[in-house]
Amino acid sequence: MYAIIQTGGKQYKVSPGDQLKIEKIKGEPGDQVELDQILALIAPDDVQLGTPVLENAAVRATLVKTARDRKVIVYKKKRRHGYHKKQGHRQWYSLLKIDSIVMSGAPDVAVASEA
8 A cells, every 4th residue: 555645845755664855854863754645555455636626635654864965066167257056955854764544434544564
């Protein structure tokens, strides 16, 4: 079973047990997070699509850490004008571990035990 979620202006395909790097959200490491903008829910025997989001559906996750990503270099240059400018940017992100996908009236789909 997996879900298509939307957060931070982007869409992600998530399953229980996945780790996901998203735009920074509030919270401390170890906090439980609930993402409620579920666009689609796909199970082996059922497909549910939202218009635009599914009501009464959520993805529960644990916030692993909040950190800054790799540096992205922005370089601007104008030919034959002696102009060039170099800048760097490091974007904040949050790393989530997906615990379960929840649909009202259905049991939680939890992480398969990893032995």
